[in-house]
Amino acid sequence: MLGRSVKSCLRQLLDILHETYPDAQCALNFTTPLELLIATILSAQCTDVRVNLVTPVLFQKYRTAVDYVAADPEELARDIQSTGFYRQKARAIQRCCAALVQQHDGVVPDTMEALVELPGVGRKTANVVLGNAFGRPHRIAVDTHVQRLARRLGLTTETTPDKIERDLVALVRRKDWILFSHVLISHGRTVCKARVPQCAACPVHRLCPSTRHEGPG
Numbered sequence: 194m195l196g197r198s199v200k201s202c203l204r205q206l207l208d209i210l211h212e213t214y215p216d217a218q219c220a221l222n223f224t225t226p227l228e229l230l231i232a233t234i235l236s237a238q239c240t241d242v243r244v245n246l247v248t249p250v251l252f253q254k255y256r257t258a259v260d261y262v263a264a265d266p267e268e269l270a271r272d273i274q275s276t277g278f279y280r281q282k283a284r285a286i287q288r289c290c291a292a293l294v295q296q297h298d299g300v301v302p303d304t305m306e307a308l309v310e311l312p313g314v315g316r317k318t319a320n321v322v323l324g325n326a327f328g329r330p331h332r333i334a335v336d337t338h339v340q341r342l343a344r345r346l347g348l349t350t351e352t353t354p355d356k357i358e359r360d361l362v363a364l365v366r367r368k369d370w371i372l373f374s375h376v377l378i379s380h381g382r383t384v385c386k387a388r389v390p391q392c393a394a395c396p397v398h399r400l401c402p403s404t405r406h407e408g409p410g
Contacts, residue, residue: 202400203364206346210376213396217375219325221245226301226326227293228252231261233318234285239276247276258299261290285313305331317354320374330370333361338381339374345385345403 211217220241223229228248235244251272255261261269270283292311293299301322302308308319317334324330333339335354339361343349349360365373384391390405398404 203348206397206400207365207369207373207376209397209400210380211372214376214379217372217379219321219375220378221321221325222248223326224252226303226322227258229326230289230301230314230318230322231255231286233321234289234313235273235276235282237282238278243276247273258290258293261286262294288312289314301326303327303329316358320358324371324374328371330367332358333365333370334374335361336374336378337387338378338385341387342377342381342385345390345401346397347402 219229221229221232221236222245223232231251232244232248235247254272255264255269264287266280266283266287269286270279273279273282273286276282289311290299293301296310297307303323305316305319305323308314308322309316316332317336320330320332320334324334335343335358340354340357343357343361344352348364349357351357351360361373362370380397381387384395390403392398392401392405395401395404
C-alpha cells in the first residue's frame with residue numbers, strides 16, 4: 194500500500210522541491226525537437242553532461258533527419274564516440290531518422306503513438322520529447338531517478354517504468370507532469386542518490402517514508 198501521508202502531502206512535496214530547484218529543467222541542450230530526440234538517444238548509458246559536450250558540434254554538422262541518414266555510419270559513430278556504445282547509437286539514430294524521413298517528411302511527430310513507432314524510441318524518450326520540445330506531455334517521463342525517488346517517497350510500489358508512470362499520473366496533476374520529472378531528477382542527482390542518499394540534507398525528509406534519520410532542522 195502506498196504511504197497515505199505522502200499522497201496527501203504530494204502538493205507540499207512538489208512545492209518544496211520546486212522551491213529547492215527553481216531552475217530545474219531538461220538537462221539536455223537542444224533547440225529543435227529533432228535535436229532533443231537525438232540527444233535523448235545519446236543519453237542512454239551516458240551522462241547528460243557528456244552528451245552536451247558532444248551535441249554542439251554534432252548539431253552543426255547534422256541539421257536534418259536527412260543529414261543523419263546520409264551520413265557515413267563510421268563517421269557518425271566517431272562523432273558520438275565519447276557517449277559510449279557509439280556504434281549501436283549511430284545505428285539507432287540512422288534507423289530512427291530514416292523512419293522520420295519515410296513516414297513524417299523528416300519532421301519529429303508530436304504524438305506518443307507516432308513517436309513510439311520510431312525505431313529505438315520508447316515511452317520515456319517520447320515523454321521527454323513531448324514534454325520538453327512540444328510542451329505537451331503525454332504522461333510523466335520516468336527515468337532512473339524518477340523511478341528510484343517515486344519508490345522511496347512512497348508514491349508507488351511498482352518496479353517497472355510503465356507501471357510507475359501509471360501510478361504517478363494518477364497522483365500528479367497534469368499541469369505538473371513536466372515539473373514533477375524535472376525536480377525529481379534534480380533531487381535524485383544532488384541529494385537522493387542511488388547508493389548513498391543524503392537524508393540529512395534532504396528538504397523533504399519529513400515527508401519521506403524512507404528517510405534514514407531526522408535530517409536538517
